[in-house]
Amino acid sequence: MYTLEFDENLCKTCPTCDCLVKCQYMDLSVDEAKEEMIKIINGDDSFVLQDCVTCYGCEEYCKRGNHPFYLITERREEKGILTAPRAITKQWINIGEPRGKFKTGDIKKKILSFGFMPELLELTQGRLFDDLMPSYVFGQEFFCNVVYIHFANTSIIKERLPMVIDNFRKLDVEEVVCMHDECYGSFASLAPAYGMEVPFKPIHYFEYLYNRLRELGDEIGPLNIKVAYQRPCSSRLSSEKHHFVADIMQLVGAELVERRYQNENALCCGDVLGMIYGYDLRNDIQKRNIDDMVEHGAGYCVFNCPACQNALAAKVTKRGIRPIHIIDLCRMAIGEK
Amino acid sequence: MSNITLSLAEIVGEKYVSNKEEEAYFYARDPGLMPAHKPDYVVVPETVEEVQKIVRLASKKKIPVVPMGAGMSLTGLVIPLKGGIVIDMKRMNKVLEVHEKARYVIVEGGTSHGLLKAYLEKNYPRLRHSIPDSPATATIAANVMIHGQGRLTQQYGFNSDMVSGLEVVLPSGEICKIGSCSVSPDWFSKGAPFPDLSGLFLGWFGATGIITKVALKLYPRKRIRDVEIFVTDREDLVPDMVYELTHTEMVEDINIFAQPLPMIFKDNHHITLFITGDTDEELEFKRKMIWHSLDGFIKSKDGGFMSVPPVMKPTLLDMPQQSVSRFADVKKGGGFEYSGPIIAVEKYAECSRKLMELASQYDLAYSAMARIIGRSHSMMFGFAFTFNRADPDMMERTQKALQEVAEFALAAGGVYWKPTVDEQRMAIERMDPNTRNLMKMIKTSLDPQGIMNPGNWEVH
Numbered sequence: 001m002y003t004l005e006f007d008e009n010l011c012k013t014c015p016t017c018d019c020l021v022k023c024q025y026m027d028l029s030v031d032e033a034k035e036e037m038i039k040i041i042n043g044d045d046s047f048v049l050q051d052c053v054t055c056y057g058c059e060e061y062c063k064r065g066n067h068p069f070y071l072i073t074e075r076r077e078e079k080g081i082l083t084a085p086r087a088i089t090k091q092w093i094n095i096g097e098p099r100g101k102f103k104t105g106d107i108k109k110k111i112l113s114f115g116f117m118p119e120l121l122e123l124t125q126g127r128l129f130d131d132l133m134p135s136y137v138f139g140q141e142f143f144c145n146v147v148y149i150h151f152a153n154t155s156i157i158k159e160r161l162p163m164v165i166d167n168f169r170k171l172d173v174e175e176v177v178c179m180h181d182e183c184y185g186s187f188a189s190l191a192p193a194y195g196m197e198v199p200f201k202p203i204h205y206f207e208y209l210y211n212r213l214r215e216l217g218d219e220i221g222p223l224n225i226k227v228a229y230q231r232p233c234s235s236r237l238s239s240e241k242h243h244f245v246a247d248i249m250q251l252v253g254a255e256l257v258e259r260r261y262q263n264e265n266a267l268c269c270g271d272v273l274g275m276i277y278g279y280d281l282r283n284d285i286q287k288r289n290i291d292d293m294v295e296h297g298a299g300y301c302v303f304n305c306p307a308c309q310n311a312l313a314a315k316v317t318k319r320g321i322r323p324i325h326i327i328d329l330c331r332m333a334i335g336e337k
Numbered sequence: 338m339s340n341i342t343l344s345l346a347e348i349v350g351e352k353y354v355s356n357k358e359e360e361a362y363f364y365a366r367d368p369g370l371m372p373a374h375k376p377d378y379v380v381v382p383e384t385v386e387e388v389q390k391i392v393r394l395a396s397k398k399k400i401p402v403v404p405m406g407a408g409m410s411l412t413g414l415v416i417p418l419k420g421g422i423v424i425d426m427k428r429m430n431k432v433l434e435v436h437e438k439a440r441y442v443i444v445e446g447g448t449s450h451g452l453l454k455a456y457l458e459k460n461y462p463r464l465r466h467s468i469p470d471s472p473a474t475a476t477i478a479a480n481v482m483i484h485g486q487g488r489l490t491q492q493y494g495f496n497s498d499m500v501s502g503l504e505v506v507l508p509s510g511e512i513c514k515i516g517s518c519s520v521s522p523d524w525f526s527k528g529a530p531f532p533d534l535s536g537l538f539l540g541w542f543g544a545t546g547i548i549t550k551v552a553l554k555l556y557p558r559k560r561i562r563d564v565e566i567f568v569t570d571r572e573d574l575v576p577d578m579v580y581e582l583t584h585t586e587m588v589e590d591i592n593i594f595a596q597p598l599p600m601i602f603k604d605n606h607h608i609t610l611f612i613t614g615d616t617d618e619e620l621e622f623k624r625k626m627i628w629h630s631l632d633g634f635i636k637s638k639d640g641g642f643m644s645v646p647p648v649m650k651p652t653l654l655d656m657p658q659q660s661v662s663r664f665a666d667v668k669k670g671g672g673f674e675y676s677g678p679i680i681a682v683e684k685y686a687e688c689s690r691k692l693m694e695l696a697s698q699y700d701l702a703y704s705a706m707a708r709i710i711g712r713s714h715s716m717m718f719g720f721a722f723t724f725n726r727a728d729p730d731m732m733e734r735t736q737k738a739l740q741e742v743a744e745f746a747l748a749a750g751g752v753y754w755k756p757t758v759d760e761q762r763m764a765i766e767r768m769d770p771n772t773r774n775l776m777k778m779i780k781t782s783l784d785p786q787g788i789m790n791p792g793n794w795e796v797h
Binding site: 097283 | 568569570571600601602603604605606617624625628629632634635636638639640641642643644646647
């Protein structure tokens with residue numbers, strides 16, 4: 001059985017307790033944060049286990065390499081504290097169940113993984129990918145299963161993620177470019193945190209895009225647009241790759257507007273939080289986020305996660321901001337869109 | 338040509354009469370599971386006068402007459418059980434008048450829902466009618482005749498409740514106007530404040546007369562429509578959830594579905610909520626009220642609003658919904674039938690459990706599809722099965738399952754919607770004797786020769 005590798009001492013000796021102090025949804029002092037984290041470590045009751053909205057933010061706020069959110073998730077599951085309504089959790093577990101309907105292209109040592117996001121199949125076209133396509137995988141068999149941490153259900157991750165990793169192992173691949181941010185987080189953060197060996201090198205698609213754009217350098221025409229970036233929850237699991245957003249924007253000549261809800265202070269799309277907690281939380285997050293984009297003059301909202309795009313595209317459009325996936329933005333810069 | 342064929346040809350023209358085998362084959366059946374029975378003649382009139390003449394001829398010759406819309410009931414209501422003349426109404430498909438300010442339309446008896454929808458969208462974009470989820474060719478007259486339901490049923494009741502006048506050809510061949518139109522040029526009411534005579538025809542499946550004109554109430558068509566889906570794994574709580582939702586008075590329509598495939602729908606019940614607004618503000622206000630009405634269930638983790646991706650919305654917002662047709666071919670071979678009793682919303686869990694039990698017992702693919710009628714006053718609970726027409730064993734298992742549904746529905750306090758002749762017989766047997774006698778008196782008075790759609794609503 002896989003267990004979370006969590007260093008209690010790192011936490012107990014932490015001078016800042018940023019994991020909870022920086023939380024955007026709870027208000028805790030350093031002392032209170034430490035007290036609650038110790039309760040959580042010891043398996044005691046803590047209001048944090050009730051009030052955490054599952055934004056994943058604390059995974060990034062913790063600079064000591066511990067995994068506060070995974071721990072919160074573990075403790076919730078142990079105590080039977082449901083985050084989402086049961087029906088929503090069931091729905092997502094059913095969606096991710098392997099059904100033997102996966103697709104694979106012409107598999108090489110380096111492949112693209114679309115996880116189980118059909119939208120990514122549509123997006124991944126053109127010269128940006130012509131050195132790798134059609135070396136790809138798609139389907140539940142390659143679905144990263146990270147989403148279940150929203151639902152305080154690590155059991156399903158422990159059951160399915162090793163099988164997913166094994167499916168990649170069977171393909172004998174050396175490098176997997178994860179086209180879904182969450183997939184990268186799964187192989188680069190979640191799996192190692194649970195002691196699961198990953199037999200390939202996961203590559204975040206931001207890094208891949210950045211390198212491809214550099215290769216296509218002469219073909220890039222500066223976009224001269226102002227953009228706001230919609231950072232997804234899963235990005236908190238791979239914060240070391242977040243800088244590629246700014247790097248890519250610089251390459252394509254897009255100005256990333258300096259706004260309140262960016263980087264560590266980013267707000268999630270609100271979609272899953274709405275499913276879990278209802279209208280008010282979702283509406284509040286979305287309204288503040290989009291108001292912020294408008295106030296800072298963004299003409300485009302650049303998405304990383306297709307689920308975020310589904311949740312916000314129509315809403316930003318109504319406010320005069322054009323929604324666009326970062327891949328499409330890059331394709332625009334090389335004249336393909 | 339036989340004498341009858343010649344006589345019919347004199348009425349409607351030779352082109353619109355047939356006693357040929359290929360036509361008889363087609364008009365002998367509907368897409369459901371009821372056994373076929375061929376008509377002797379098929380006739381397609383264009384005017385009410387032609388309908389009158391056909392009925393007078395049939396009356397004189399004592400030949401059965403079966404009026405037919407698109408033949409979509411699935412329960413054999415226009416299968417000519419005793420042969421005779423099938424009157425296909427499809428040529429009488431004109432939109433005659435729209436009274437915009439009084440919000441009603443008068444259409445001929447063969448006008449389809451699809452035609453009226455297209456007509457209103459083009460000419461009266463601020464008006465709409467209640468569109469059922471049957472194929473667009475389903476006719477309005479047949480739909481109100483079977484007490485169909487549509488996209489506005491949660492707000493305004495059965496589609497037949499939205500009728501505001503009728504013109505009927507009686508079994509004697511006389512034309513009879515029903516409602517305000519009997520004394521006024523305006524067709525704004527099917528009964529009130531006079532005695533409501535529409536009940537002599539609506540629900541009778543043509544056994545008391547043929548509807549040649551229908552006035553139908555129209556309703557405001559809002560600029561924007563959207564859909565939300567509340568999911569729960571607690572079927573027993575569905576009635577409470579529907580009660581809260583209907584209390585808001587902000588939902589256009591409430592449909593509930595449960596089915597094992599695709600996997601996203603497995604193990605849950607999906608309360609589909611359609612909302613409308615003229616502005617984003619109106620829509621969002623309604624959305625907020627609707628979500629808040631279910632906050633208690635979200636807090637108790639008994640249900641939540643699922644994320645409906647943009648790609649899924651057009652399918653859900655389609656009127657009629659194409660997904661019903663797709664379900665019909667899940668098993669390939671195009672077989673689909675459902676029994677949809679009208680029953681108290683409190684019986685949702687009972688119905689749902691029975692459906693799953695039957696699907697398991699008879700090894701059938703199933704879908705539960707309920708439509709709320711009025712402010713939770715009742716619901717249509719569809720026990721739907723899909724089968725392969727090329728598989729006689731599967732068809733027999735489906736028939737057995739539907740027979741059990743029929744027995745269950747009555748026992749559970751439901752009443753049949755568009756019942757087969759067997760279900761009509763079961764309902765009549767269970768009916769209060771005085772009601773039964775009243776039905777017999779009505780039928781005998783209007784159709785003493787028993788020529789109108791014989792086999793249906795026969796009280797012996």
